[in-house]
Amino acid sequence: MTASNIAEIAGPEALGRVTFLDGHGELPMLEISTAWSTAAIYLNGAHVTHFKRKDEPPLLFLSQCSRFAEGHAIRGGIPVIFPWFGPREGLAQHGYARLKSWDLKEFAPAPDGSVSVRFRLPDCPEASAFPPYTADYVVTVNQSLTLQLIITNRSKDAEFTFENCLHTYFEVADVTAISIHGLKGASYLDKVASFLEKTETSDTLRIASEVDRTYQNTTGTVEIRDPRLGRRIRIEKQGSASTVVWNPWIAKSRQMPDFGDEEYERMICIESGNVGSDSVSLPPGGSSTLTVKLSSETLA
Ligand code: TA6
Numbered sequence: 659m660t661a662s663n664i665a666e667i668a669g670p671e672a673l674g675r676v677t678f679l680d681g682h683g684e685l686p687m688l689e690i691s692t693a694w695s696t697a698a699i700y701l702n703g704a705h706v707t708h709f710k711r712k713d714e715p716p717l718l719f720l721s722q723c724s725r726f727a728e729g730h731a732i733r734g735g736i737p738v739i740f741p742w743f744g745p746r747e748g749l750a751q752h753g754y755a756r757l758k759s760w761d762l763k764e765f766a767p768a769p770d771g772s773v774s775v776r777f778r779l780p781d782c783p784e785a786s787a788f789p790p791y792t793a794d795y796v797v798t799v800n801q802s803l804t805l806q807l808i809i810t811n812r813s814k815d816a817e818f819t820f821e822n823c824l825h826t827y828f829e830v831a832d833v834t835a836i837s838i839h840g841l842k843g844a845s846y847l848d849k850v851a852s853f854l855e856k857t858e859t860s861d862t863l864r865i866a867s868e869v870d871r872t873y874q875n876t877t878g879t880v881e882i883r884d885p886r887l888g889r890r891i892r893i894e895k896q897g898s899a900s901t902v903v904w905n906p907w908i909a910k911s912r913q914m915p916d917f918g919d920e921e922y923e924r925m926i927c928i929e930s931g932n933v934g935s936d937s938v939s940l941p942p943g944g945s946s947t948l949t950v951k952l953s954s955e956t957l958a
Contacts, residue, residue, distance in 0.1 A: 740753045806949045
């Protein structure tokens with residue numbers, strides 16, 4: 659699918675709201691402009707790479723070293739993780755959804771000036787390992803950014819069990835100066851400590867080394883306070899029981915070819931999904947929606 663035939667699908671109402679172009683690596687993408695904000699989404703992975711309110715710095719971090727090539731994940735923005743999270747023997751880490759070119763199915767500008775775009779993951783050889791399903795992804799852009807990953811089990815007799823996660827990279831001025839709130843009391847698996855199970859005792863989480871934690875049974879809102887940018891970011895969610903907090907810090911940053919050695923200083927991943935013991939099992943015909951709303955305001 660190229661930028662021009664994307665434009666045919668969106669139709670005349672897209673004029674002025676969305677531009678279809680070939681972005682980095684000549685990958686087809688769309689740029690969305692609303693009264694309040696701008697956004698950018700690549701068909702590769704249905705990957706939101708940019709969201710910026712007109713009165714603020716970008717909300718999402720995008721690595722200056724990211725690859726932009728079919729079949730490769732983009733480093734930063736919001737990787738769509740499905741149908742598994744983490745490594746899997748002989749297969750791509752974090753599933754294949756972020757590696758595929760998604761089809762643009764619908765472009766829906768709303769009377770209030772919001773713009774919603776719906777993508778669908780096309781069939782692929784890897785999907786044959788699972789019951790038949792559909793995976794739709796709806797991105798809604800206005801003063802905030804709302805993401806909905808909708809999975810439907812199309813099997814007549816088989817249960818479909820999967821993991822999902824919106825692996826969001828947030829832009830911060832200095833990761834050592836931010837605080838993360840809303841996880842106090844939750845148990846988590848600490849990947850940095852061989853997945854030891856621990857309990858979060860603080861409501862003010864700070865980053866001063868590599869952090870890679872999967873908080874289970876966390877359905878509430880998480881907040882990032884960034885005093886250097888004077889910004890509070892709220893991550894509200896429905897249909898998500900897991901929250902992953904990740905910063906690669908120095909050593910891991912140096913090991914990632916598509917990530918700058920110092921870029922860990924300007925990003926934090928707060929990821930919302932259902933992973934590990936929170937994985938989703940859908941009965942035949944069942945459907946589940948992972949909804950994440952990202953908003954920001956001035957930090958008083
Ligand atoms: O979500 C945290 C994590 O699982 C880390 O362990 C790290 O691997 C990160 O995802 C990035 O993974 P990726 O496959 O995108 O390099």
